[in-house]
Amino acid sequence: MRIAQCALALSAVLSLSGVAAAAGLDDIDPAVKDRLYNSKMLDPAQPIGQSAYVNWKPKKGPPWTIGYASSYAGNTWRAAVMQELQNTILPKWQKLGLIKDVVITQSNLNDSTQIQQMRQLVDQGVDAIVVCCSNPTALNQTVKYAYDHGVPTFSLTGYLTSPYSVNASVNxxxxxxxxxxxxxxxxxxxxxxxxxxxxxxxxxxxxxxxxxxxxxxxxxxxxxxxxxxxxxxxxxxxxxxxxxxxxxxxxxxxxxxxxxxxxxxxxxxxxxxxxxxxxxxxxxxxxxxxxxxxxxxxxxAYQVWPPADEFALIWNVMMRTLEGQGPKLQSIMVDPIKINYADVEKALPADCNPDADSWLSVGNAKWGGDPAFLDQFFTKPANPEAFKP
The missing domain is CATH 3.40.50.2300 (Response regulator)
Incomplete structure (x- = not known):
C-alpha cells in the first residue's frame, strides 16, 4: 500500500474514533492533554478512560512482592531493563522497606506462555504484576483474573486494552x-x-x-x-x-x-x-x-523508550498505586525526547565504542519522573519513597 493511502486510512480511523476527552482528563495540564491525549496522532486503541484503580486499595501493606512477566529477553533493551531492575530499583526499594522481592518470568514472545506465567504469579501471591511490550489484547482475560484476586497489572512500552491495566509509555x-x-x-x-x-x-x-x-x-x-x-x-x-x-x-x-x-x-x-x-x-x-x-x-535522533527510564516510570506508577494514590487514567503518557548532536557530543567521548550495546538514559526527571508532571495523574499524589503504612 502506498504511504499516502496509509495516511488516509489512519485519518479515517482517527475521525471515527473521535479521540474524545475521557473521564479523568479534566484535571490534567491542558498543554499536556492537548499534546499527548487529544492529538490526531493518538492511537485510537490507546485506552485513556478513567482508571479502575482510582479508588483502589491493596489487600495488604508492604513489603510487597512484584511479578515481572517479561515477554522477551533477547535484545539490548531488555538486558538494560533487567540491569536497572536488579541493580538499582530492587535494592533501593528493599532498603526503603517497601519491597520484599521481584519474581521474574520470560515467555519468549509466546502469548500463551506469558498468560500461564501471569496466572501462576497471581496464584503464588504477588501483589502486582508488570508486563512489557505485549500484545494489546491477548492478556486481557488474565489481567482481569489478576484484578479479581486483588493484583493490579502495569504495562510499560506499549499498552494493554484491558480496563484493569495501568499503562505508562510515550505516545x-x-x-x-x-x-x-x-x-x-x-x-x-x-x-x-x-x-x-x-x-x-x-x-x-x-x-x-x-x-x-x-x-x-x-x-x-x-x-x-x-x-x-x-x-x-x-x-x-x-x-x-x-x-x-x-x-x-x-x-x-x-x-x-x-x-x-x-x-x-x-x-x-x-x-x-x-x-x-x-x-x-x-x-x-x-x-x-x-x-x-x-x-x-x-x-x-529520537529517544522513544530509554530502558532504564521506562522501567523507573512504570515502577513509580506502580508504587504510587500500591500506596493508594489512585491513578486517574488508564494510560499515563510522556513525550519522546529529541536528541541533537550537542547532546551526543556531551554524552559520548570522541573515542567511543561503535559496537557498544548499552543505552543512553535521558534521566528519570525528563521521562515522566518529575513529581510536578506525574503528580497530576493521581488523586492523592505523594512522594512514593516516603510512604509510611
Whole structure:
C-alpha cells in the first residue's frame, strides 16, 4: 500500500474514533492533554478512560512482592531493563522497606506462555504484576483474573486494552509521526525509504509504525520501498536489512528503524558496500557513537523508550498505586525526547565504542519522573519513597 493511502486510512480511523476527552482528563495540564491525549496522532486503541484503580486499595501493606512477566529477553533493551531492575530499583526499594522481592518470568514472545506465567504469579501471591511490550489484547482475560484476586497489572512500552491495566509509555503514534516527518525532511521531501518495524502485533510497534508512515506521507515525494520486521533486535534487523538490500539494488535514500535495532541496520549498510544513508536512531550507544564520530550523518535522533527510564516510570506508577494514590487514567503518557548532536557530543567521548550495546538514559526527571508532571495523574499524589503504612 502506498504511504499516502496509509495516511488516509489512519485519518479515517482517527475521525471515527473521535479521540474524545475521557473521564479523568479534566484535571490534567491542558498543554499536556492537548499534546499527548487529544492529538490526531493518538492511537485510537490507546485506552485513556478513567482508571479502575482510582479508588483502589491493596489487600495488604508492604513489603510487597512484584511479578515481572517479561515477554522477551533477547535484545539490548531488555538486558538494560533487567540491569536497572536488579541493580538499582530492587535494592533501593528493599532498603526503603517497601519491597520484599521481584519474581521474574520470560515467555519468549509466546502469548500463551506469558498468560500461564501471569496466572501462576497471581496464584503464588504477588501483589502486582508488570508486563512489557505485549500484545494489546491477548492478556486481557488474565489481567482481569489478576484484578479479581486483588493484583493490579502495569504495562510499560506499549499498552494493554484491558480496563484493569495501568499503562505508562510515550505516545508512540506521535513519536512515530515525528520520526517519519523528520526523515522526510532529512532527505529533502523526496526519496525511497525502507521501514524497519519492531515486533508486529505489539501495541508499541504497531502504533509507532502507523505514525512513521503518516509522517513520511507528509511529503508526497516520499515512497516506502520496503517494510521488514527487525523484531527490536540488532541481529535480526541486520539480517533482514541485508537480505532486503541484496534483493533490491535500486536507489535507497533513508531507513527508519525502531530501536533496539538501529545498530544492526548500520552494520547491514556498512557491510553492503552501499553509500551510507540517513538512519533514524534511538538510544543505542553504539549507533549514537557512529553519529558522534560522523557529525554530518544525521541532524537529530529520537529517544522513544530509554530502558532504564521506562522501567523507573512504570515502577513509580506502580508504587504510587500500591500506596493508594489512585491513578486517574488508564494510560499515563510522556513525550519522546529529541536528541541533537550537542547532546551526543556531551554524552559520548570522541573515542567511543561503535559496537557498544548499552543505552543512553535521558534521566528519570525528563521521562515522566518529575513529581510536578506525574503528580497530576493521581488523586492523592505523594512522594512514593516516603510512604509510611
Amino acid at each position: 508512540y503514534q506521535l513519536a512515530g509521526y515525528q520520526i517519519g516527518k523528520w526523515m522526510a525532511d532529512e532527505v529533502g521531501g523526496k526519496g525511497n525509504i525502507l521501514v524497519v518495524e519492531g515486533i508486529p502485533g505489539t501495541s508499541g510497534s504497531d502504533s509507532q509504525d502507523r505514525g512513521v508512515k503518516a509522517g513520511l506521507a507528509s511529503a508526497p515525494g516520499i515512497q516506502v520501498v520496503g517494510d521488514v520486521a527487525g523484531m527490536w533486535t540488532d541481529q535480526v534487523a541486520q539480517g533482514e536489512v541485508q537480505k532486503w538490500l541484496a534483493t533490491n539494488p535500486g536507489q535507497l535514500d533513508g531507513i527508519v528503524v525502531q530501536s533496539a535495532a538501529e545498530l544492526g541496520v548500520l552494520r547491514a549498510l556498512q557491510q553492503s558496500g552501499r553509500d551510507m544513508v540517513p538512519v533514524a536512531l534511538g538510544g543505542e550507544l553504539g549507533a549514537l557513537c557512529y553519529w558522534r564520530q560522523n557529525p554530518k550523518f544525521i541532524s537529530a
